[in-house]
Amino acid sequence: MNCEYTEDMLNQIESYASIYLKISDMAVILDIPVEKLREDIADRTSEVSKHYYRGKAASKVKLLHQEMLLASVGSPLALENTRNSLLDMEDDE
Structure with missing residues (x-):
C-alpha cells in the first residue's frame, strides 16, 4: 500500500513520538496500516522517520535536561x- 503523508500527519507523528506513543497507536489514530507506518519509520531517509525521531529526541533532551538539574542538587x-x-x-x- 502506498501512503502519502500530509504535512499535518507528519507533524502529528512528531508530536505523538514526543510523548512516546506507540507506533501501533499512532497507526490507529492516523488510519494507516501499522506495518506500513513501521516500515516508513524504519527507512531513516523518509520524512516520516525524520519527524518520528525528531519528536522522540526532543523529549529525550527535555528529560535529560531535567535529570541534570536533579543531579546538580544531589539526587x-x-x-x-x-x-x-x-x-x-x-x-x-
Whole structure:
C-alpha cells in the first residue's frame, strides 16, 4: 500500500513520538496500516522517520535536561542516570 503523508500527519507523528506513543497507536489514530507506518519509520531517509525521531529526541533532551538539574542538587538516582548517559554518549562518539 502506498501512503502519502500530509504535512499535518507528519507533524502529528512528531508530536505523538514526543510523548512516546506507540507506533501501533499512532497507526490507529492516523488510519494507516501499522506495518506500513513501521516500515516508513524504519527507512531513516523518509520524512516520516525524520519527524518520528525528531519528536522522540526532543523529549529525550527535555528529560535529560531535567535529570541534570536533579543531579546538580544531589539526587542519587539522577547522578547515576546522568553518569550512564555520559557513558552512552562516549560510546556513541
